[in-house]
Amino acid sequence: MSRPGFALEVDERTPPLLVRSGSALRLERFSLGTQVVYAPDAEAWGDPTALTSAALAAPLAGAPIADQLKPGMRLTITFSDVTVPTPWARDDVRRVLVEHVLQAAATAGVDDVVLIAANGLRRRLTARDQQALLGERICRSFAGDDRLGSHDAADAEALTTVGVVDGTDVALNRRVVESDLVIHVGVVTERGHGGWREIATGLGSAETIDLVNGLRGRGDEVADVVAGAVNVVTVSGVLGQPAYSGALRFLASREWEWSIKDQLAYLAVRRALATAPVETSRALYGSRSEPYPVVAVFSGPMTEVHTAAQRALAEVQTVPVKGQADILVSGVPNPISMAPDADGTPLAPAWHVLSHVYGMGGDTPIVREGGAVIGFSKLGERFSSRHHSAGADFVAEVLPQTTDPAQIAATYQPRFASDPWYLELYRHRNAFHPLHPFHLWYAMQPAIQACPDIVWVGADRRTAEVMGFRAATTYADALEICSTRLGRRPKVTYVRASGQVQVRLS
Amino acid sequence: MSPREFASWADPKATRKARPSRWSNPFAGFTRDVVQVAKGWRWGSRPPVPRSLPPVARDAAARPGAPRRTLAEVVRGRRVTGLNLAGSQSRVVLAHVESADDLAVLMETLPKEWRIVTSRVPQALARGRSLLLVTDFAAPESADVAAEAASLAARYGRDLLPVVVRRLRPAPADETPGPMGRGPKPRLVDEVQVRFADAVRDPHAATAARSARTAVAALLAEDDATWWQVLRGQVDSPLAEQMAPWRRVWNRTAPARSNGRQRKPIWR
Numbered sequence: 001m002s003r004p005g006f007a008l009e010v011d012e013r014t015p016p017l018l019v020r021s022g023s024a025l026r027l028e029r030f031s032l033g034t035q036v037v038y039a040p041d042a043e044a045w046g047d048p049t050a051l052t053s054a055a056l057a058a059p060l061a062g063a064p065i066a067d068q069l070k071p072g073m074r075l076t077i078t079f080s081d082v083t084v085p086t087p088w089a090r091d092d093v094r095r096v097l098v099e100h101v102l103q104a105a106a107t108a109g110v111d112d113v114v115l116i117a118a119n120g121l122r123r124r125l126t127a128r129d130q131q132a133l134l135g136e137r138i139c140r141s142f143a144g145d146d147r148l149g150s151h152d153a154a155d156a157e158a159l160t161t162v163g164v165v166d167g168t169d170v171a172l173n174r175r176v177v178e179s180d181l182v183i184h185v186g187v188v189t190e191r192g193h194g195g196w197r198e199i200a201t202g203l204g205s206a207e208t209i210d211l212v213n214g215l216r217g218r219g220d221e222v223a224d225v226v227a228g229a230v231n232v233v234t235v236s237g238v239l240g241q242p243a244y245s246g247a248l249r250f251l252a253s254r255e256w257e258w259s260i261k262d263q264l265a266y267l268a269v270r271r272a273l274a275t276a277p278v279e280t281s282r283a284l285y286g287s288r289s290e291p292y293p294v295v296a297v298f299s300g301p302m303t304e305v306h307t308a309a310q311r312a313l314a315e316v317q318t319v320p321v322k323g324q325a326d327i328l329v330s331g332v333p334n335p336i337s338m339a340p341d342a343d344g345t346p347l348a349p350a351w352h353v354l355s356h357v358y359g360m361g362g363d364t365p366i367v368r369e370g371g372a373v374i375g376f377s378k379l380g381e382r383f384s385s386r387h388h389s390a391g392a393d394f395v396a397e398v399l400p401q402t403t404d405p406a407q408i409a410a411t412y413q414p415r416f417a418s419d420p421w422y423l424e425l426y427r428h429r430n431a432f433h434p435l436h437p438f439h440l441w442y443a444m445q446p447a448i449q450a451c452p453d454i455v456w457v458g459a460d461r462r463t464a465e466v467m468g469f470r471a472a473t474t475y476a477d478a479l480e481i482c483s484t485r486l487g488r489r490p491k492v493t494y495v496r497a498s499g500q501v502q503v504r505l506s
Numbered sequence: 507m508s509p510r511e512f513a514s515w516a517d518p519k520a521t522r523k524a525r526p527s528r529w530s531n532p533f534a535g536f537t538r539d540v541v542q543v544a545k546g547w548r549w550g551s552r553p554p555v556p557r558s559l560p561p562v563a564r565d566a567a568a569r570p571g572a573p574r575r576t577l578a579e580v581v582r583g584r585r586v587t588g589l590n591l592a593g594s595q596s597r598v599v600l601a602h603v604e605s606a607d608d609l610a611v612l613m614e615t616l617p618k619e620w621r622i623v624t625s626r627v628p629q630a631l632a633r634g635r636s637l638l639l640v641t642d643f644a645a646p647e648s649a650d651v652a653a654e655a656a657s658l659a660a661r662y663g664r665d666l667l668p669v670v671v672r673r674l675r676p677a678p679a680d681e682t683p684g685p686m687g688r689g690p691k692p693r694l695v696d697e698v699q700v701r702f703a704d705a706v707r708d709p710h711a712a713t714a715a716r717s718a719r720t721a722v723a724a725l726l727a728e729d730d731a732t733w734w735q736v737l738r739g740q741v742d743s744p745l746a747e748q749m750a751p752w753r754r755v756w757n758r759t760a761p762a763r764s765n766g767r768q769r770k771p772i773w774r
Contacts, residue, residue: 009558015546027542049590106737113734137587141734255546256555263543271536400518401509465516 005040005319005501007493009033015255017496018266020331021376021458022343023281025270028475030494034329037319038254039497042243042293048096051297055235056100060300060308065101065233068181069108076179077101078203080186081119081150082129084193085239085500086337088289093237095135097185097297101235102138114175115142117150118184118202120209121433122338123387124150124426132289153206153433154423162229165221171205172226182232184302188309189239189292189500191362195306196223199232206417206435213439215409227302234305238312240293241499248288251498278382282341317502321366324505325493326486327479328367328451330357331376333498338440345388346379346395346463351440353377354447354454357495360503365450366493372453372482374475379459379467390422390434394441395466403468405442413438453482586615588702596636597667597705598659600652602643602722608671609640615700631662643722649715656708656715665705666714668721672699672729701725 008014016027017036030036056065069075079094098115105113115138117125130148131139142148151173152158159171160178176182188194200222201209212219244252247269250262258266273281296312298305332342332349336356339348353375360366367373383392398412416422416434425431448454454469455478464471472478482490495501512518599620603609620636631637637658641651659666703721708714724736731741 006559008556011557014556016542027546047590102734103737106734111738135587136585137728137733141732144732256559258547263547267539267543270539274535275531396518400512403510461516462512462518465512466518471516 003041005038005317005497007319007321008036008038010036013256015258017255017494018251019376019496020251020333020498022332022334022349022378022380023273023278023341024378024458025266025273026376027266030329031479031492034492034494035321035325037321037493037495037497037501037503039241039252039319039499039501040316042241042252042499046294046296048093048237048294048297049100051294052096052100052235052237055297055299056104059233060298060304062233062301065183065235065299066104066108068233069105069110070180071109071111073110073180074112074178075105075110075114076176076182077113077115078118078151078176078182078184078199079115079133080193080198080202081117081122082125082133083119083122083337084187085189085242085292086335087242087333088132088335089187089239089242090289090291092133092187093239093292093294093297094133094185094187095138097235097237098134098138101183101185113142113147114179115148116173116175116203118186118198119150120202120204121153121206121213121426121436121439123430123432124152126430151203152427153204153209154427159205163225165211165218165225166216168207168211169205170200170208170211170222170225172200172208172229173203176203176230180231182230184232184234185236186234187237187239188313190356191310191313191359191502193313194234194236194302194309196227196302199223199230199302200226206433210417210435210439213442214413214435215405215442232302233300234302235297235299236305236309237297238295238309238316240295240316242290242292244290244498278343278380282343314502317500318504319497319501320506321361321493321503322506323491324361324364324368325366325371326368326490327372327374327482327492328353328358329374329376329475329492329494331496338436340387341382341384343378343380344382344384345391346377346381346460346467347391347437347440349375349377349379350467350469351444354444355440358447360495360501361505362502364505365447366495366503366505367447367451369450371451372455372486372490373447373451374455374457374472374478374482376457376475377459379456379463379469379471381460381463386425386429387431388437389425389431390416390419391432391437394437395463399466399468405445408438408441453485455481585698586700586702588704589615589700590702595665596631596634597665598631598655598662599636599638599667599669600655600718600722601638601640602648602668602670602726603640604642604644604671611698612638612640612669612671612700627658628662631658631664637664643719643726649719652715652718653711656706656718657711659706660709660711660714663709665707666718667705668703668718668725670701670722670725672701672726701728 010030010032012032016029019026019028059065077098079098082088102113119125125133127143130143139148158174160174161169161171162177163170184199186194186198197212197219201212208222211222241252247265250258250266253262295316296309298308330353332352334342336342336348336352338351339345342349353373358365358367358373381395383389394416398408402408413435416438419434422431422434426433448468455472456464456469457472457475457478459471461471470481472481599616601612603612616638620638627637639651639655641648656666658664703725706714706717706721708717727736727741735741
């Protein structure tokens with residue numbers, strides 16, 4: 001049995017703790033009494049093949065997938081895209097899951113099979129992404145016949161309307177809607193992964209996804225419409241913590257357990273990342289993939305699988321923490337799910353801390369209303385012209401005018417969403433959709449509204465100012481800034497976890 | 507809508523110098539880092555443990571970086587498919603190889619704990635170790651080797667694991683866009699494919715040997731077809747086709763198909 005996650009209280013024995021700031025690493029001394037949230041250790045490995053065989057043979061409800069497959073039917077296999085999980089998975093379990101489904105389809109004599117990545121507004125998969133995700137056998141079998149591809153949320157001809165919500169058409173991928181059976185293969189590593197929303201936001205039109213992730217927030221209604229429109233069976237793998245290995249093992253180790261080897265590895269990696277040009281460190285550090293243990297595999301109807309997977313995930317991820325903090329402190333790993341390079345766009349690290357980490361407590365935020373957030377990030381603006389063109393213009397053109405989400409949605413969103421160049425980049429150059437930066441900004445708003453002080457350590461001052469945040473040179477300076485409002489003895493919680501955790505506040 | 511007012515030290519409209527991308531001084535801050543690490547961990551003595559640490563025993567097997575891995579790594583130039591390392595039971599590995607080089611690649615691919623050299627086969631199996639038998643399935647005597655492997659697997663209750671090594675296949679062009687998006691960079695590298703089949707579990711040696719031969723035939727058929735086509739039974743295995751060994755190698759080492767994309771020659 002592996003060690004569960006826990007909240008450490010910093011005392012005089014605690015060594016300096018590791019903080020990740022995009023590609024950079026640093027050690028930081030935290031004040032006495034700071035709560036530090038550690039993720040569980042990586043669990044013992046499960047056998048994904050055995051787990052998958054058992055899950056497909058015994059679904060949570062309904063008939064096994066093998067019994068639902070008939071010769072002559074139209075079968076579509078959809079799968080969650082390469083941005084999940086982060087860091088990227090080595091030997092992704094989705095390959096095993098999809099191979100098992102294809103094995104069953106071959107046995108049943110199904111000829112018409114298409115595989116579609118449910119990428120939604122995120123970047124469409126390159127051939128290399130497909131290979132990393134599904135393996136060589138599946139890619140060789142299907143890519144050449146145009147039977148393996150990514151969803152295009154901007155291709156009107158490949159979308160079909162299945163309902164209306166709030167006066168907006170809810171449209172889904174045409175192939176998915178017209179299939180006799182859709183099998184959705186996904187991995188669950190975070191609270192909220194999976195479920196009908198994943199289908200809506202992964203295979204819907206840009207307008208449909210905007211209904212879910214935009215300011216209107218009609219996710220539940222859209223999910224109901226989608227659930228009534230398509231026949232989906234799900235196969236989900238629940239993943240544990242990434243098992244960092246080799247030189248980066250110290251990232252997941254607890255600092256007081258660092259061996260001499262770990263300390264030397266930290267020094268070497270820190271110096272290498274600090275010395276090399278950003279392009280080099282991006283290539284070296286951002287392209288790593290780590291092995292993940294498979295905790296459980298479930299198959300069956302979407303709702304049942306979603307519930308069971310979330311329950312299994314909560315069992316292995318939950319960390320009890322004493323009460324809400326006055327100040328939430330968080331680093332930013334690299335890569336993060338919304339950007340292949342966390343230093344490339346300021347929106348992604350801001351989203352990571354203000355939406356992802358802020359929401360680790362579920363309905364109760366990890367920091368109290370009126371508290372503060374301290375993040376470690378450069379808020380770098382080395383935008384990838386390939387991935388983040390719309391994001392670069394969002395930061396350069398929109399935020400200097402206003403940070404008000406309602407104004408942004410009314411004034412700028414329609415123009416970005418219909419810009420032919422951004423859409424060309426999304427459809428054919430593997431860029432994020434132009435609505436993507438808007439949705440990131442909207443997702444941060446609960447934290448921005450609740451916390452008057454949001455300070456970034458080591459950030460570019462101009463970028464922080466444009467985004468409505470503050471910049472500090474050191475962590476001590478950031479605490480000084482927060483102390484003018486929160487006093488000299490605030491309750492601080494630092495989320496050290498290098499993997500995924502869910503916080504249960506007492 | 508009036509534009510926002512910014513602090514004078516952070517006005518985004520102010521002229522901004524682009525910082526050149528270059529190597530930094532590798533020694534700047536190095537001493538500070540070393541001192542920080544040295545102070546934090548008290549080199550030479552046992553590091554102190556924070557008091558609030560919950561007393562949970564550490565499981566050595568779950569330590570990140572532990573040698574057990576679920577699947578083989580895919581290494582550039584060597585592609586491994588179907589290898590499942592889960593489970594601790596020993597196996598009888600029945601491999602199709604055509605040369606000493608193939609065998610070397612296979613030995614490098616197999617997990618370290620499977621690599622046992624011994625002349626005492628029954629004792630090794632009884633002790634829970636794995637056994638590797640190699641043969642060329644195109645040769646007539648391969649039937650005896652397969653039968654012996656199946657017999658050993660049945661006698662000791664072990665899985666029979668068919669595997670083939672296919673060598674010298676030129677890989678398709680790398681599809682990474684070149685500088686300025688000028689299309690894929692053509693880069694041909696030799697590729698070795700090591701394909702593992704699902705383990706055969708059959709207490710009857712005769713049927714197990716037949717199943718292993720069928721599995722090897724299917725793995726060989728993937729040379730010229732896709733895994734999906736083989737699965738659907740749409741192609742014949744090269745084992746079913748009588749052909750001189752050199753012709754099989756000749757065919758297999760032909761340049762990879764380019765899916766309709768052909769580079770125009772610069773010189774004619």
